[in-house]
Amino acid sequence: MTPELLQAAAASNQWSAILPELGLGCLALLLLVLEIVLPKSAHDRIPTVAIVGQLAILVALLVNLTPAGLERDTFNGLLHHSRDGQFLRAFFLVTSIVVCLLGRVALAKQLLPKIEFYHLVLVVTAAMMLLAQSNHFVMLFVALETVTVGFYILVSYVRTSPLSLEAGLKYLIMGALSSALLLFGIVLLYGVAGTPTLPAHTGQAMNFDALSAFLAANPGNFVAQCGIALVLSGVAFKIGAFPFQIWIPDVYQGAPTPVTAFLAVASKAAGFAVLLVLTLKAFAPYAGLTVPLLGVLAAATILFGNIAALTQSNVKRLIGLSGVSHAGFLLLGVVAAVSTPLALGAVYFYLAAYLIATLAVFGVMTHVAGPNDADQELDHYAGLARDNPFLATVLAVGLGSLAGIPPLAGFMGKLFVFIAAFKAGLYPLLAVAIVGVVISIYYYFGWIKAAFFETWRAPQPEGTPDSRPARTPVAWPAGVTLGLLALASVVLGFYQGCFGEWLLNR
Amino acid sequence: MNIGLDHYIFLSALLFALGFFGVLLRKNTLVIYMCLELMLTAATLALVAFSRYNGTLDGNVFVFFILTVAAAEVAVGLAIIVALFRQRQTVQVDELNALKH
Numbered sequence: 001m002t003p004e005l006l007q008a009a010a011a012s013n014q015w016s017a018i019l020p021e022l023g024l025g026c027l028a029l030l031l032l033v034l035e036i037v038l039p040k041s042a043h044d045r046i047p048t049v050a051i052v053g054q055l056a057i058l059v060a061l062l063v064n065l066t067p068a069g070l071e072r073d074t075f076n077g078l079l080h081h082s083r084d085g086q087f088l089r090a091f092f093l094v095t096s097i098v099v100c101l102l103g104r105v106a107l108a109k110q111l112l113p114k115i116e117f118y119h120l121v122l123v124v125t126a127a128m129m130l131l132a133q134s135n136h137f138v139m140l141f142v143a144l145e146t147v148t149v150g151f152y153i154l155v156s157y158v159r160t161s162p163l164s165l166e167a168g169l170k171y172l173i174m175g176a177l178s179s180a181l182l183l184f185g186i187v188l189l190y191g192v193a194g195t196p197t198l199p200a201h202t203g204q205a206m207n208f209d210a211l212s213a214f215l216a217a218n219p220g221n222f223v224a225q226c227g228i229a230l231v232l233s234g235v236a237f238k239i240g241a242f243p244f245q246i247w248i249p250d251v252y253q254g255a256p257t258p259v260t261a262f263l264a265v266a267s268k269a270a271g272f273a274v275l276l277v278l279t280l281k282a283f284a285p286y287a288g289l290t291v292p293l294l295g296v297l298a299a300a301t302i303l304f305g306n307i308a309a310l311t312q313s314n315v316k317r318l319i320g321l322s323g324v325s326h327a328g329f330l331l332l333g334v335v336a337a338v339s340t341p342l343a344l345g346a347v348y349f350y351l352a353a354y355l356i357a358t359l360a361v362f363g364v365m366t367h368v369a370g371p372n373d374a375d376q377e378l379d380h381y382a383g384l385a386r387d388n389p390f391l392a393t394v395l396a397v398g399l400g401s402l403a404g405i406p407p408l409a410g411f412m413g414k415l416f417v418f419i420a421a422f423k424a425g426l427y428p429l430l431a432v433a434i435v436g437v438v439i440s441i442y443y444y445f446g447w448i449k450a451a452f453f454e455t456w457r458a459p460q461p462e463g464t465p466d467s468r469p470a471r472t473p474v475a476w477p478a479g480v481t482l483g484l485l486a487l488a489s490v491v492l493g494f495y496q497g498c499f500g501e502w503l504l505n506r
Numbered sequence: 507m508n509i510g511l512d513h514y515i516f517l518s519a520l521l522f523a524l525g526f527f528g529v530l531l532r533k534n535t536l537v538i539y540m541c542l543e544l545m546l547t548a549a550t551l552a553l554v555a556f557s558r559y560n561g562t563l564d565g566n567v568f569v570f571f572i573l574t575v576a577a578a579e580v581a582v583g584l585a586i587i588v589a590l591f592r593q594r595q596t597v598q599v600d601e602l603n604a605l606k607h
Binding site: 137138141142145148149152153156159160161162163165166167168169170172173176177179180183184186187188190191194195196201203204205206249250253254374 | 553
């Protein structure tokens with residue numbers, strides 16, 4: 001390697017391009033320092049520092065949403081900065097802010113060290129932002145593992161609860177298994193793309209652009225097909241697509257509620273960001289393999305998620321399985337995106353609508369849940385509309401949006417994805433998706449019914465304690481956030497405005 | 507016998523398959539965990555072999571990242587297993603089924 005090459009490599013390390021990630025990392029370290037420096041009585045203010053710091057980073061990101069040097073590679077091709085990357089950065093930041101807010105509410109019910117929770121959430125968020133912009137398999141693997149190892153700790157965070165630890169162990173085994181599959185796929189692709197006897201072999205086989213060029217020159221290579229299938233199955237674990245969804249109900253139930261929200265929204269979105277980059281860029285020449293594979297996955301995921309959710313009475317398992325079906329709808333969008341550029345924007349809009357609605361529902365769940373996070377039954381929602389109309393309204397808007405009821409954002413998200421699928425000519429998949437929507441309305445409305453309509457309960461003998469946990473009163477920061485989320489679901493349904501145009505016009 | 511790339515890849519695929527089926531079939535969490543590490547080792551072996559025979563260094567560098575990640579994963583994983591054992595006095599998978607609907 002000549003000095004000129006080293007100089008060129010050093011010049012491509014533009015640290016200013018990853019300022020939001022650096023800011024989050026520094027903020028995460030600052031929290032730990034504050035925990036040591038500040039007296040115990042002032043520890044209550046550290047979460048506020050985390051939330052205000054993230055808000056500042058979010059504002060700076062939104063002000064500088066389309067900087068001059070967009071659509072370029074930095075760090076010697078490790079990262080690729082794009083408009084979609086900017087959207088996902090903001091997406092992950094919004095999620096982590098809400099998760100920190102919910103964490104405050106949920107952790108107050110536990111006797112646990114609290115600051116590390118915010119630290120881990122920040123580190124995981126920074127890693128997800130890098131993951132969404134990665135352009136190289138080393139970057140992708142390291143960022144993905146940072147996210148996954150962070151989630152192992154977060155899922156088993158309540159270490160006094162056997163349920164949380166059991167969920168953590170299940171997530172650990174499944175997560176490590178999927179990482180190993182992904183890694184072996186990467187190794188096969190690296191090996192075959194560097195083979196000196198094949199045409200267009202490359203020394204930079206881990207780089208997505210170089211890999212794509214190699215795959216285009218070698219159609220139908222068996223080892224490459226194995227590698228692609230392994231990488232895609234590793235990613236399918238992360239997004240919870242059928243048949244890799246087995247971990248979802250147990251892990252969602254056992255994890256602390258804010259962590260479940262983080263898993264359901266940010267982890268799933270990160271998986272889809274990776275999947276989009278891989279199918280549309282790195283594996284684009286092998287669309288003949290990826291499209292049927294993902295198409296079958298999408299159909300199976302939609303049907304399985306919706307049918308399995310029908311019988312659940314635990315709301316965390318219910319929302320986990322409904323999240324599986326949403327992964328199916330998103331997969332439909334990904335399949336359509338291979339041939340129709342409009343679908344890419346539709347997938348991102350769907351993700352945004354899903355974020356708003358899911359976080360609203362999880363906000364309500366955090367307030368209804370008691371100290372035992374795993375025990376959240378549909379019965380606990382009885383009389384919510386009478387006791388707390390605000391929470392019940394937020395819940396109804398969030399669930400309505402997830403079900404895709406017309407004036408809400410979730411409906412527009414589904415509509416865009418379905419239009420894109422129609423344009424791409426995926427009629428059988430579209431039919432499956434519409435059946436899935438119809439089934440999903442049943443269980444979403446069962447939940448709304450539990451909150452709004454009184455059901456007859458067997459009369460209890462005098463003095464029997466109520467088995468339902470006491471609801472947490474809504475403090476103003478959480479109240480304002482939940483109100484904003486519900487409002488955003490309604491407004492985005494009626495009027496997509498410049499946000500929709502920014503996403504869909506490409 | 508001349509050992510070539512194919513032998514390395516065959517060995518690595520064999521180790522990977524052993525690890526994969528070990529994860530699916532074994533009942534003890536610690537053994538499952540060893541099988542997971544076996545899968546990572548298999549990937550590492552294939553990576554080094556490819557790197558040697560293709561004449562590119564990326565693979566060797568990637569191995570360092572994999573080792574680091576695997577170490578972090580083991581640290582967290584064993585901590586979770588120990589914490590769970592303290593609560594439940596078992597690490598057998600079939601007895602860890604408290605999360606059910």
